[in-house]
Amino acid sequence: MSTSTGEEGFCIYCGHAMDGHTKANLSKCKRCKKRVLVCQVTVHDSGAGWRICHVPCRCGEKHFPSTAKAARHLEPTEFASSHPDYQSPEEAGDPEASYEQTTAFPDSSAIAMPEAESSRSTANQQTAHSSHRRTYSAESVDQLQWDSARLAEETVVAGMTSLAIDDATAEADIVKVKARYTKEGKVQFTTVSGQTIRTPGDYWIATDKGYEFEYEGILYFAKEIKRAKK
Known part of the structure; x- marks a missing residue:
């Protein structure tokens, strides 16, 4: 699946280019239709390693789009260093x-x-x-x-x-x-x-x-x- 969305700028959650995230029309919650932000840059494995950067609703995973079902949530060490939820490996106690x-x-x-x-x-x-x-x-x-x-x-x-x-x-x-x-x-x-x-x-x-x-x-x-x- 192509990750090119044509969007400019960078994701405030993972720090990667928005162009490397799933397209908005392919990433909508099936219930509320809000966009579930999923990063698919090449450093992630498309089989199991895509990252869910942000879930805008509480509809539950059963309503996730297919692009999000193949992904997992960002770990504290995977957030952009400027994000408040970011933790270094040392801080995360790895x-x-x-x-x-x-x-x-x-x-x-x-x-x-x-x-x-x-x-x-x-x-x-x-x-x-x-x-x-x-x-x-x-x-x-x-x-x-x-x-x-x-x-x-x-x-x-x-x-x-x-x-x-x-x-x-x-x-x-x-x-x-x-x-x-x-x-x-x-x-x-x-x-x-x-x-x-x-x-x-x-x-x-x-x-x-x-x-x-x-x-x-x-x-x-x-x-x-x-x-x-x-």
């Missing part, structure tokens, strides 16, 4: 802000280091490419971060067998996980061995059954991605 390390990619995306590995991992510039589903080779991901032998072991422990989801993943092993957004919009999930891993939200692909993230032939599946804890 425990992840103090120790999270990331691996940098050319598109400025990043995969967070697993918590057990973060103290001995360093950020390395890598090359990644995307298709219908994002996959990463052993050369494109820090091996301290993603150990394929460890991930394969997770699959065995989970007792999952090969499952054909579509032609692109017919040979992939499926590992079911529980996932949740962090306050920074990343997706955090825990493996069966108890290890916590964080990835950018746009690495997860929305399907009719849930959300998927594939790496080295292993497909991580979450039935839902819960909202960040407040």
